[in-house]
Amino acid sequence: MALDLCALAFIAAIILLARPITVYLYLLGTKIPRTERTLVAFTGPRGVVLVAVAGLFGERLVALGIADGAMMAPLAFGLVAVTVVLHGFTLTPLARALGLWVGMHPVF
Numbered sequence: 001m002a003l004d005l006c007a008l009a010f011i012a013a014i015i016l017l018a019r020p021i022t023v024y025l026y027l028l029g030t031k032i033p034r035t036e037r038t039l040v041a042f043t044g045p046r047g048v049v050l051v052a053v054a055g056l057f058g059e060r061l062v063a064l065g066i067a068d069g070a071m072m073a074p075l076a077f078g079l080v081a082v083t084v085v086l087h088g089f090t091l092t093p094l095a096r097a098l099g100l101w102v103g104m105h106p107v108f
Contacts, residue, residue, distance in 0.1 A: 003078050007071065011079050015086070019044040035098040042094060043087045051076045 003011075020041035027037050054076030061069025095101035 003071075003074055007075055007078065010075065011082055014079060015083060035100055039091075039095060039098055039100055043083075043091055047080065051080055 023041035023044055024037060027040070032040075051073065055073040058069045058072030061072065092101060
């Protein structure tokens with residue numbers, strides 16, 4: 001409940017802009033097909049390490065007098081939670097739309 005509309009916009013910007021741009025730049029010049037790059041860009045990494053590190057750094061920032069540091073852990077948790085739910089519901093339809101899903105098994 002600590003997250004407001006700005007926090008949700010931040011999470012959306014990471015999911016829709018920062019991660020895909022990073023993945024596309026990182027895979028630039030590789031032989032990985034565009035469809036597979038798109039799938040990886042959309043379902044980029046997420047995890048508990050992000051939440052743990054954000055919690056640690058957030059506490060340290062608060063101790064240094066930076067009040068917004070308290071938002072790091074909720075933002076990180078929100079990012080992980082949103083991506084897990086979002087990708088859980090959209091991964092198969094996206095893979096099908098990109099032609100990377102045949103029957104019950106992914107092509108890649």
